[in-house]
Amino acid sequence: MPARESVLLVWPAGGELKAYRGRCPHVDMPLSDATFNGQTVTCPHHQWGFDGASGKCVTHLVRNALHPYEIRVLGDEIQVDVGPIKPARAGASPPSNPG
Ligand code: FES
Numbered sequence: 001m002p003a004r005e006s007v008l009l010v011w012p013a014g015g016e017l018k019a020y021r022g023r024c025p026h027v028d029m030p031l032s033d034a035t036f037n038g039q040t041v042t043c044p045h046h047q048w049g050f051d052g053a054s055g056k057c058v059t060h061l062v063r064n065a066l067h068p069y070e071i072r073v074l075g076d077e078i079q080v081d082v083g084p085i086k087p088a089r090a091g092a093s094p095p096s097n098p099g
Contacts, residue, residue, distance in 0.1 A: 006030065007019055007022050008020045008031050008066070012039060012051075018052060018068065019069040019078075020041075021066065023067075026043065026045070055068055069083075
């Protein structure tokens, strides 16, 4: 089974395109329905806000921050380095049949 990794892309006003892991650092919920006002990414689950340029939490006194990914723009292609990806389920591949 191929592994999947969600990526959150934001382009802060006056800044550069950023890529973050698409999971909230609060309790690891998906950020697929997060909102973005040009400056702050707001998680839909408990409304924590994160600065789109730095990824730092701006609504709570915590160290939780969006996990950044390296990003490269080549022509009309956006490449995001999400690092090594773990298999979705260890041991999910069918047993080999040597004979
Ligand atoms: S999971 Fe995002 S604020 Fe709680």
